[in-house]
Amino acid sequence: MKKIYVLDTNVLLHDPNAIYAFEDNDVIIPAVVLEEIDTKKRNADEIGRNARYVSRLLDGLRDKGRLHDSILLDNGGTLKVELNHRSFSRMQELFGESTVDNRILAVALNYYYEEQENPNPKPVVIVSKDVLVRIKADVLGLRAEDYLNDRxxxxxxxxxxxxxxxxxxxxxxxxxxxxxxxxxxxxxxxxxxxxxxxxxxxxxxxxxxxxxxxxxxxxxxxxLYLSNDPVWGISARNAQQRMAMELLLNDDVPLVTLTGKAGTGKTLLALAAGLMKVEDERKYKKLLIARPVVPMGKDIGYLPGEKEEKLRPWMQPVYDNLEYLFDTKKSGDIDKILAGLTSIQVEALTYIRGRSIPGQFIIIDEAQNLSRHEVKTIVSRVGEGSKIVLMGDPEQIDHPYLDATSNGLTHVVDRFKSESLSGHITLEKGERSHLAQLAADLL
Missing domain, CATH: 2.30.130 (Archaeosine Trna-guanine Transglycosylase; Chain: A, domain 4)
Structure with a gap:
């Protein structure tokens, strides 16, 4: 039996092609979703890009007919921008405020009641990546699902x-x-x-x-080809760290992915290997270290200072590891060292997208905060003779529309696992301290 799927805004902002993911069923986009997408289209980030993509996609579909009258999609399903099922009266009893989420739920609820009047009612399902929207739908007696197509x-x-x-x-x-x-x-x-x-x-x-x-x-x-000799003063402390170092120092493996909880040594191992390859062996021209700027609090624009000063709080974990590797004694010493070593560049990911990067050892930290599209953009820009290391903790995500199974890092791990040009290790044992390991396990 065909179903009616009512899409939340976050589904389209997460995957702009989501309208094609429901086979031959009916896909409903409430009018308020278009209003919310319109407010996001000027954003300079991934959400803004997806909002603009959705706008162009819907505009192209107008050639097939009037969107509010329902049009046939290539996969056999239908798409409709809903204008009529907007009555808020049934929602008023439970959720008095007419918020965007409640207006989307009202559309789904009105469809549900309308279908109940038919001899063979279609199931009505609201699809949202917002947990609270799914909980509210359950309170209303509606079926709700997370968007799982890209997991x-x-x-x-x-x-x-x-x-x-x-x-x-x-x-x-x-x-x-x-x-x-x-x-x-x-x-x-x-x-x-x-x-x-x-x-x-x-x-x-x-x-x-x-x-x-x-x-x-x-x-x-x-x-294993490598012994457990120290690399820039760092020796592997467990079997998984030794495996990771084997991949990091292998020039025939241009793509390495490392996952693990905080304190397992991902960043320190990658930086030690990168410094050896760039500074000692001269295999690569430059060591490029980057992180996505996904704030947990205020956005970067609210911080004082120039670009370097704004970026410092987000890049501080990288500087902490570099200070340890260079064994600096005073605050500010690492900045003087990096100023003298032009072969080491610490940068926000925002400023390396779109570049072609040949002959470099590239480390992308916190890669779990990248979407599939972003990680494809980055990996596909890796030039001849470069090596890229993607690392992060899939369980520690700050991006509003990603989770442990839909982020770019886990996507790369899964898609590249059978390729001879890539290698992956999951680090499990924390080596930062016993307290850090307990925190990672218990909290």
Whole structure:
């Protein structure tokens, strides 16, 4: 049976092509949604870009007919800009104030009551990324759903970049004898992608173990090439950090993704590897470190000073790690060092979009706050001879329209997991302090 889907504004601002995601069902856009989109179209950020895209998309669909009379979409569904089901009288009893959210709910509620008068009523579903709108819909007796079309696998099922396998001890002995294993030796346990790490443990219960990595063509398990020697004074403190460092220092892996909770060492490891590659080995011309500016409080425009002063609060975590790596003693020393080292650039992500970036070691911190479109824009700009590292915590998102499974970082992890040019590691053990680890786990 066909359904009627009433879309909230945030769905269209999150995915401008959402109108095509409901197959052959009826899609309703309340008129108030158009008003709200109109207020966003002048924004210079991703939300403004999506608002302008939606406006152009709806304008193009006018060629098919009058939008308020319902038009047929290419996927067999219909689209209608609703002007008539706006009565607020039924909503007045529960939600007195005529807010934008309540007006959208009123449209869905009026459709629901209208359908109940038909012999075979269509289910009416309101689609919103706003939790409170879905709760209000439930109070009204309406069916409500989150927009799930752009989600990857659940966070618990996200590719971790490594597996721990229990095998017969003869398999571990074979690896140490020949220094490699065919993937077929363990493929019965799980499917393995290029650059996947494997921890082999003795299924008989002994302490015998081995740490291996799938090679680029996905056919052999090989030992790690790097020892655990310090890199700019930083040594891996656990198996996952050692795996991450292996990927970060491998010039044949131009895309590396790192996920993990706060304190697992993502930023410090990436900066140490970048400094070695740029300053010591001269493999890359420049180390470029960037973060998206997604404020948790006041926007950047309200802070005093010039661009550099405005950006400093958002970039401070990067400077903190650089101060540790350079072992600075006084406040302001790191600024003098970076002024002398023109090969290191700390920048807000806003100022690198649109550039072509060849021959650079690029670190994008807090990448979980990027949308799919933004992360595509950034990765597709990586020039010849560059390496890009995307890292962040998918459970710590400040962007209003993203969540743990719909952000750009998890999208890249899922889509690139089988590619030989990329590698991924999920860091699990916090190394900042015991308190920091407890906070990450308990709070």
């Amino acid at each position: 990857t696998v659940g966070l618990s099922d996200l590719y971790a970049g490594y597996f721990t396998l229990k095998v017969h001890p003869s398999v571990i002995d074979e690896f140490y004898s020949y220094r490699f294993l065919p993937v077929s030796a363990v493929s019965t346990y799980t499917s393995l992608y290029p650059h996947t790490f494997v921890i082999l443990k003795d299924e008989m219960g002994s302490s015998k173990s081995a740490l291996l990595k799938v090679n680029a063509d996905g056919k052999k398990l090989e030992p």
